[in-house]
Amino acid sequence: MKKVYKIDVDCAACANLMEEAAKNTPGVKDATVNFMGLKMKVEFEEGHDVKTVMENVRNNCKRVEDDCEVYL
Structure with a gap:
């Protein structure tokens, strides 16, 4: 199953960190x-x-970028 979630992140580098954190979950x-x-x-x-x-x-994601958000 695939789903898409809205996120809030300040920079592309932080987005990459979030992606890696998600992949490692x-x-x-x-x-x-x-x-x-x-x-x-x-x-x-x-x-x-x-x-x-x-x-x-x-x-x-919050561990790698504390001011990011993933809207569930």
């Missing part, structure tokens, strides 16, 4: 951050709860 098969469009596309692994995975994605 358990339950995420792949993730892409579009800085210009302020969107994050996430592909989930089978059998994982999307809501729980996205809460973990948000927490991981």
Whole structure:
């Protein structure tokens, strides 16, 4: 399953950090951050709860860029 989320991030470098943090979250098969469009596309692994995975994605992103936001 793939979903797209609105994000808020200040710079392209921070967007790259968010993308890597999302990709390294358990339950995420792949993730892409579009800085210009302020969107994050996430592909989930089978059998994982999307809501729980996205809460973990948000927490991981905040660890690398504390003033970013992922709107769930």
